[in-house]
Amino acid sequence: MTTTGRNRTLRLTVQTSEMYGAFSPDRSRLLTGGDGHVPKVHIWDVETGNCLQALTGHKGPVAALAWTEDQRWVASGAFDGCVRLWDVGSGICVCVLESHRSYVRSVDFSQCPLLFAVVSDAGEPVTCATLPIFRRSR
Secondary structure, three states, X not given: OEEEOOEEEOOOOOOOOOEEEEEOOOOOXXXXXXXXXXXXXXXXXOOOOOEEEEEEOOOXXXXXXXXXXXXXXXXEEEOOOOEEEEEOOOOOEEEEEOOOOOOOOEXXXXXXXXXXEEEOOOOOOOEEEEOHHHHHHO
């Protein structure tokens, strides 16, 4: 990491030419995805620049990312048409939503993570899902 006054530059060791990111609600971690040879989602410590988790499972570039407010769960959407929900603590993929015909453009959680929204390609409806995984994890 490089620090210049109040600005800091993180040099992340990723194998991708395009990267997408989303800060955790408390800004302590950065969630990234991209178009590497083996698509991965990474969770980084913003202070140290260390990789905390490398999450694998997508078959195409990862371009949509979101955190829950409590920072226990993240979602990733990719060009493979899948959305994956991950447990931040364990790095385990707890749910895969595969019903999208095209790549996933955006994912987001409501303030209560039982409700989840997915935006895919033009012409496809916005998907709002109730996720049972969150009911039993609270």
